[in-house]
Amino acid sequence: MNEKAASLTVAICTFKRPESLARLLGALWEQAYLVSSSIEIMIVDNDPNASACGLVNGIKPPVPWKLRYFVEPAPGVSYARNRCLRESNTDFIVFIDDDEIPQPDWLVSLLETQVATDAGIVCGPVIPRFESPPPNWMRKGKFFERKRFTSGTKITFKDSRSGNVLIRRDTIALAGREFDTRYGTSGAEDTLFFKRAEESGVTIFWSDKAIVYEDIPADRMKLKWLARRAFKGGQNWVRILAESNSSIWLPMAFNGIASASFSLIFIVPSLIISHIIAARLVIRFAGGLGKATAWFAARKIRNQLPVSHYIG
Structure with a gap:
């Protein structure tokens, strides 16, 4: 070329x-x-x-x-x-x-x-x-x-x-x-x-x-790491959407709560069927919590709390 x-x-x-x-x-x-x-x-x-x-x-x-x-x-x-x-x-x-x-x-x-x-x-x-x-x-x-x-x-x-x-x-x-x-x-x-x-x-x-x-x-080969990534991802996704629509905080918080609640109910029963399904539900639960708490994460940034390095 x-x-x-x-x-x-x-x-x-x-x-x-x-x-x-x-x-x-x-x-x-x-x-x-x-x-x-x-x-x-x-x-x-x-x-x-x-x-x-x-x-x-x-x-x-x-x-x-x-x-x-x-x-x-x-x-x-x-x-x-x-x-x-x-x-x-x-x-x-x-x-x-x-x-x-x-x-x-x-x-x-x-x-x-x-x-x-x-x-x-x-x-x-x-x-x-x-x-x-x-x-x-x-x-x-x-x-x-x-x-x-x-x-x-x-x-x-x-x-x-x-x-x-x-x-x-x-x-x-x-x-x-x-x-x-x-x-x-x-x-x-x-x-x-x-x-x-x-x-x-x-x-x-x-x-x-x-x-x-x-x-x-x-x-990184741990469910805890995947859940933490999903939690941050949920928070960040709502923060990004809110850049152009400030009214989205509350609906997305309710969406996150619903998703987390649904996942929590089925995590333990799903272990009988598949560890993969259970892991996906744990990750979904973490992502839902992230969405539900996105406003608080954004508020911490606005208040300029101390920062540390992000290692992806």
Whole structure:
């Protein structure tokens, strides 16, 4: 493929994950079929102690790659992503998480889809890769697998994620110029960014060949972790919807209570039938509680309570 000298920034936000960051950088050097003369890797370290500095200083990227490193001391993934936006000036910025590994044709696949569709945003699949064998119910239930589409399919913000995404430069302004820092420690800052972009007329397309693998550590292979993710997801979803409809808080709270109550009733009986069904009900229960308590979460943010790092 000839990208006609399109300039690229591959942006990596990292926080105390040196081993996985090193693996990611090694995989990036193996990207194939790229002829652009302007390709840079940007690492934004969200650790104020610059814990990734030693690793980065010891790396000499191969031609044509360039490597840039910044420390963003403000805690929260939104601040780290915004630093990436401010420091880059290329035609495209591509986000990948520091615990992911791309296939060799990852970047070129994102670019091919962008050229074919003229998309403002291109997303690709993130496939789980377990560091140790997961419980049978988790593997069979596919709790870490996400929806996929045929390459070139137009998708909505609901199926967009920042762990594997290409963003055209002009899209940033249309999406509000930054990731909302109110979501810096809860996650979902990317969902709101993509929602704002879509509402401004930006098109989002899928590139199914642009595959990255996400390492799933043992401490995530637990129902407790999945429930916590669902709880945050429920809160964040209502907060995002309330951005454009402030009257939604109470109906969504009742919806969450109803969903949680229904799930709670059937969790124990479902254990007789299937651990997978029981796990799904626990996750639904947690998501319902999240929706029911979303207003309180938003209020804490408005009152500017102390924040901490979000590690997705």
